[in-house]
Amino acid sequence: MTTALTAGPAAPAQAPVSATPRWPWLARAASALTVAVGVLGVIAGVAGLVHRFAPVRVGWLIPLIGLRLHLDPLGGLFLALIGAVTVPVGVYLVGYARREHLPPLTLWVIPAFVAAMLLVAAAGSVTTFLLGWELMALASLVLVLTDHRRDVVRAAGVFYAIVTQLGFVAILLALMLLSSSAGADSFAGLAAHAGRVSPAMRATVFVLTVIGFGSKAGLLPLHAWLPRAHPEAPSPVSALMSAAMVNLGVYGLVRVDLQLLGPGPRWWGVVLLIVGGLSAVYGVLQATVATDLKRLLAYSTTENLGLIVLALGAAELLAASGARSVATVAIAAALLHLLAHAAFKTLAFLAAGSVLAGTGLRDLDRMGGLARPMPVTTVLFGVAALGACGLPLGAGFVSEWLLVQALIHAPRHHDATVALAMPLAVGAVALSTGLAVTAMVKAFGVGFLARPRSPEAERAREAEPSMLAGMGLAAAACAVLALTPSLVGGALRRAAAAIPLGPVAASPAHVRLDARIRLPGVAGSIAPGWLAVSLLAATACAIGLSGWGRRHRPPRAAVPLWACGADELSPRMQYTATAFAEPLQRVFDDVLRPDTDIEITHHAESRYLVQKVHFRAEIVDGIERRLYQPIEGAVRAWAGWVRRAHSGNVHLYLGYGAIGLLVVLVLAR
Amino acid sequence: MTSAIAVTAAGLQVLGVAAAAPLVVGGMRQVRARCEGRAGGGVAQPWRDLRKQLRKQSLRPAGTTAVFRLAAPLLAGSALLIAAAAPLISTGSPLDSTADLFAIVGILFLGTVALALAGLDTGTAFGGMGASRELTVTALVEPTILLAIFALSIPAGSANLATIVTATTHHPSHVVTPGALLALVALVIVILAETGRLPVDNPSTHLELTMMHEAMILEYAGARLALVEWASGMRLTVLLALLANLFLPWGIAGPHPGVAALVLGAGALAGKVAILAGIVAAAEVFVAKLRLFRVPELLAGSFLLAVLAVTAASFLTPVSG
Numbered sequence: 001m002t003t004a005l006t007a008g009p010a011a012p013a014q015a016p017v018s019a020t021p022r023w024p025w026l027a028r029a030a031s032a033l034t035v036a037v038g039v040l041g042v043i044a045g046v047a048g049l050v051h052r053f054a055p056v057r058v059g060w061l062i063p064l065i066g067l068r069l070h071l072d073p074l075g076g077l078f079l080a081l082i083g084a085v086t087v088p089v090g091v092y093l094v095g096y097a098r099r100e101h102l103p104p105l106t107l108w109v110i111p112a113f114v115a116a117m118l119l120v121a122a123a124g125s126v127t128t129f130l131l132g133w134e135l136m137a138l139a140s141l142v143l144v145l146t147d148h149r150r151d152v153v154r155a156a157g158v159f160y161a162i163v164t165q166l167g168f169v170a171i172l173l174a175l176m177l178l179s180s181s182a183g184a185d186s187f188a189g190l191a192a193h194a195g196r197v198s199p200a201m202r203a204t205v206f207v208l209t210v211i212g213f214g215s216k217a218g219l220l221p222l223h224a225w226l227p228r229a230h231p232e233a234p235s236p237v238s239a240l241m242s243a244a245m246v247n248l249g250v251y252g253l254v255r256v257d258l259q260l261l262g263p264g265p266r267w268w269g270v271v272l273l274i275v276g277g278l279s280a281v282y283g284v285l286q287a288t289v290a291t292d293l294k295r296l297l298a299y300s301t302t303e304n305l306g307l308i309v310l311a312l313g314a315a316e317l318l319a320a321s322g323a324r325s326v327a328t329v330a331i332a333a334a335l336l337h338l339l340a341h342a343a344f345k346t347l348a349f350l351a352a353g354s355v356l357a358g359t360g361l362r363d364l365d366r367m368g369g370l371a372r373p374m375p376v377t378t379v380l381f382g383v384a385a386l387g388a389c390g391l392p393l394g395a396g397f398v399s400e401w402l403l404v405q406a407l408i409h410a411p412r413h414h415d416a417t418v419a420l421a422m423p424l425a426v427g428a429v430a431l432s433t434g435l436a437v438t439a440m441v442k443a444f445g446v447g448f449l450a451r452p453r454s455p456e457a458e459r460a461r462e463a464e465p466s467m468l469a470g471m472g473l474a475a476a477a478c479a480v481l482a483l484t485p486s487l488v489g490g491a492l493r494r495a496a497a498a499i500p501l502g503p504v505a506a507s508p509a510h511v512r513l514d515a516r517i518r519l520p521g522v523a524g525s526i527a528p529g530w531l532a533v534s535l536l537a538a539t540a541c542a543i544g545l546s547g548w549g550r551r552h553r554p555p556r557a558a559v560p561l562w563a564c565g566a567d568e569l570s571p572r573m574q575y576t577a578t579a580f581a582e583p584l585q586r587v588f589d590d591v592l593r594p595d596t597d598i599e600i601t602h603h604a605e606s607r608y609l610v611q612k613v614h615f616r617a618e619i620v621d622g623i624e625r626r627l628y629q630p631i632e633g634a635v636r637a638w639a640g641w642v643r644r645a646h647s648g649n650v651h652l653y654l655g656y657g658a659i660g661l662l663v664v665l666v667l668a669r
Numbered sequence: 670m671t672s673a674i675a676v677t678a679a680g681l682q683v684l685g686v687a688a689a690a691p692l693v694v695g696g697m698r699q700v701r702a703r704c705e706g707r708a709g710g711g712v713a714q715p716w717r718d719l720r721k722q723l724r725k726q727s728l729r730p731a732g733t734t735a736v737f738r739l740a741a742p743l744l745a746g747s748a749l750l751i752a753a754a755a756p757l758i759s760t761g762s763p764l765d766s767t768a769d770l771f772a773i774v775g776i777l778f779l780g781t782v783a784l785a786l787a788g789l790d791t792g793t794a795f796g797g798m799g800a801s802r803e804l805t806v807t808a809l810v811e812p813t814i815l816l817a818i819f820a821l822s823i824p825a826g827s828a829n830l831a832t833i834v835t836a837t838t839h840h841p842s843h844v845v846t847p848g849a850l851l852a853l854v855a856l857v858i859v860i861l862a863e864t865g866r867l868p869v870d871n872p873s874t875h876l877e878l879t880m881m882h883e884a885m886i887l888e889y890a891g892a893r894l895a896l897v898e899w900a901s902g903m904r905l906t907v908l909l910a911l912l913a914n915l916f917l918p919w920g921i922a923g924p925h926p927g928v929a930a931l932v933l934g935a936g937a938l939a940g941k942v943a944i945l946a947g948i949v950a951a952a953e954v955f956v957a958k959l960r961l962f963r964v965p966e967l968l969a970g971s972f973l974l975a976v977l978a979v980t981a982a983s984f985l986t987p988v989s990g
Binding site for chain 2 (some may be wrong): 087121193202211229262278287288367369371372389390391392395397401404405407408409412419420422423426427429430431433434436437438441442444445446449450451522524525526527530531534535536537539540541543545546547548550553554555556557558559560561563569571573574575579581583584586587620
């Protein structure tokens with residue numbers, strides 16, 4: 001009877017998958033175009049890193065403002081990064097589009113989105129930068145709204161549109177103020193005339209850019225669009241947004257505040273340190289208790305971008321305190337973590353997409369046992385999770401090690417700010433690493449190991465070869481960053497050299513990312529490759545030792561799991577993701593404030609006999625509830641008040657227009 | 670030539686830790702048994718248990734994957750690697766510039782994660798429960814460990830273990846500074862938590878609802894169980910030895926030791942570990958296990974101590990150039 005019940009719904013679930021999409025060639029063409037744009041990005045980026053180009057102005061393309069492109073090492077690093085994320089996503093898209101029936105609009109907007117991101121990183125002037133930024137925002141919005149027939153997707157799209165446009169307004173204001181007070185439009189001109197900008201104007205630009213670029217990078221308190229938009233977008237789009245687009249927020253901060261206006265005063269560093277540290281800890285805490293796999297990964301993005309901004313803030317603070325060699329270590333940590341995060345987050349979102357395509361599940365509480373039907377995806381997600389943990393052999397280890405080294409080697413000139421900020425920053429980094437380990441063990445252990453918790457998980461199918469190939473490319477990047485980061489050492493050194501950390505005259509020493517990483521002015525070293533080899537050798541040694549006494553053993557056997565004397569263990573008895581995170585949820589109860597609801601229905605005869613217990617627990621983002629909802633309420637109230645002026649009378653509207661025009665004319669006189 | 674001696678010293682450390690770990694565990698059980706008025710199984714009992722388990726049949730619990738099979742060797746491998754890289758007998762480990770204290774902590778956590786995944790892989794309630802509790806403790810322990818390392822690295826100017834130990838040997842007064850003492854207390858608490866000793870976890874419990882470490886390894890049997898127990902003993906031994914050498918490094922051989930220095934170093938280390946293990950075991954007789962949800966309070970306390978340690982070290986250590 002039970003077999004018939006489980007076999008029943010299997011047949012219709014298979015049916016739509018085998019149906020052929022309407023335009024099979026379209027998906028392949030769009031994927032090929034995406035890969036081509038990605039390769040172009042990598043080539044342009046590498047060229048920008050190794051060669052010094054003059055700015056190019058393409059006047060005819062856009063009337064009046066023209067398009068100004070400038071390849072330099074800093075932009076080159078981001079171009080190469082965006083391109084390198086796009087190539088595996090493009091390869092993955094071949095199979096994913098076929099399996100998930102992505103509509104043609106989405107397929108064609110993906111390469112356009114990548115091109116817009118490349119335009120942002122290649123922009124040589126404020127206007128081109130803003131143009132690329134807005135194109136990127138619009139393209140990503142279209143992609144988020146792919147599945148627009150579902151309410152939750154539309155709600156996420158509106159939320160994302162509002163946050164991204166408000167962020168754009170802040171960036172627009174900041175760059176216009178900067179451009180007008182320095183009297184230049186091109187970045188080269190701005191860098192040359194940055195001295196003209198008054199300190200008050202610098203401070204205004206800094207605050208506005210932290211808000212604008214911070215909203216794109218998913219920093220607190222403007223992170224709330226990430227866990228809404230990422231889960232609802234198609235997985236390749238999530239990968240592009242989370243591994244490439246959010247990095248452009250960091251690019252904006254580095255370009256405007258650290259390069260054009262830098263080196264900034266000490267409080268800039270402190271602000272970045274605080275924003276980054278809070279984002280890291282809060283993001284990872286939400287990731288630990290999240291049960292939606294893609295939501296978990298989105299919060300992990302907030303965490304990692306927070307760590308990057310924390311490293312940038314530490315670099316600014318250290319440079320302002322006169323410790324330039326340690327500041328270069330912090331900059332190297334920020335840039336390396338940017339690459340590492342892009343690599344493991346691309347892989348993680350693509351693997352989550354494979355799970356979604358293979359099972360239709362995002363909820364960790366319903367997954368489990370995917371290691372048997374989807375072995376390759378499981379191993380690849382394991383690589384990504386290890387990278388996100390920041391443990392040795394993972395992609396994130398070397399960069400987090402660099403960051404901690406920079407923080408603990410701050411100079412001790414009895415400077416109270418530095419002496420207090422650095423231990424707290426180490427604590428924030430360590431807590432976020434520890435919680436990231438828990439979050440990733442939960443995602444991997446509950447999602448992929450153990451036994452299937454739902455019929456969908458039981459019927460999982462392995463991803464298509466092209467999807468596996470795309471993920472394999474991303475996994476290779478993770479392995480390179482984990483074991484031989486020396487391969488990207490040159491690129492990082494050139495990009496880091498573009499960030500001024502003090503008077504230009506003295507050129508600081510660089511972090512040498514060789515096989516054995518040594519730091520300038522700091523006694524500390526690790527050799528990630530050797531560490532991996534030694535650990536493998538030690539593990540092999542342990543395997544060999546456990547064979548001792550084998551002669552005496554009876555032949556091996558498979559046995560059922562221990563069920564405490566009961567007949568059978570059902571998969572429902574396993575720990576779920578919610579249960580796994582419950583102890584930490586209790587520990588951080590004050591921050592997370594879960595909504596829990598217990599309804600107990602008693603038997604009619606006696607209230608000591610329970611008939612039914614209904615338990616509901618939900619964790620809503622606390623910042624969203626306490627910060628966004630009052631603002632939303634205020635805006636609604638204000639809009640309701642303004643609506644009174646909308647009487648429907650055409651003459652009145654004409655009058656409004658006339659008054660408005662008069663005001664503009666008087667002001668612009 | 671010197672590198673040959675350094676390699677020999679490292680090999681000696683690994684062999685010593687591997688051979689002594691079951692004896693340390695046995696010794697602690699024996700001290701505890703005597704304190705409680707029992708006869709005890711003898712110091713060598715864990716070795717006899719290991720021999721027994723290695724001759725038992727290999728059992729594969731239904732539905733487990735390669736993660737379950739590889740977790741035990743990875744745990745043991747991580748412990749062996751730490752034994753090779755840490756300055757236990759001499760400060761000249763050839764792996765010293767490969768792994769500093771942060772990397773060692775990372776390797777230690779890698780072992781914890783492997784075992785937690787094995788617990789989840791079994792798909793039983795106990796495996797998941799043990800993994801969840803173990804990782805809760807690990808997540809809260811990590812900030813304390815890193816801050817304690819920070820405090821210790823301030824006087825030495827480096828987080829490489831040999832540098833810290835050498836600096837303490839040359840300047841014994843570092844040990845009695847407030848920063849070092851606070852770091853010592855913080856490290857003792859996290860080592861007890863990370864090795865599953867009282868008051869965080871009870872190593873001798875088999876009452877399911879209170880288990881952490883034992884719950885994760887419930888499905889292991891035979892040679893793999895032997896590997897897990899041996900590895901747990903090695904983690905305990907290495908961490909106690911590291912604690913001893915970070916705060917009381919005397920007797921440790923230099924980077925290019927002679928044979929006599931190595932023997933002296935090994936003897937001094939054995940003595941220090943025996944005393945520390947004895948103290949821990951004797952203290953456990955008088956301590957009850959904390960409720961699981963009181964453990965975070967203990968760890969938060971140790972975190973506070975570590976913050977104070979860093980602050981004390983950075984304000985009270987004279988700036989040396």
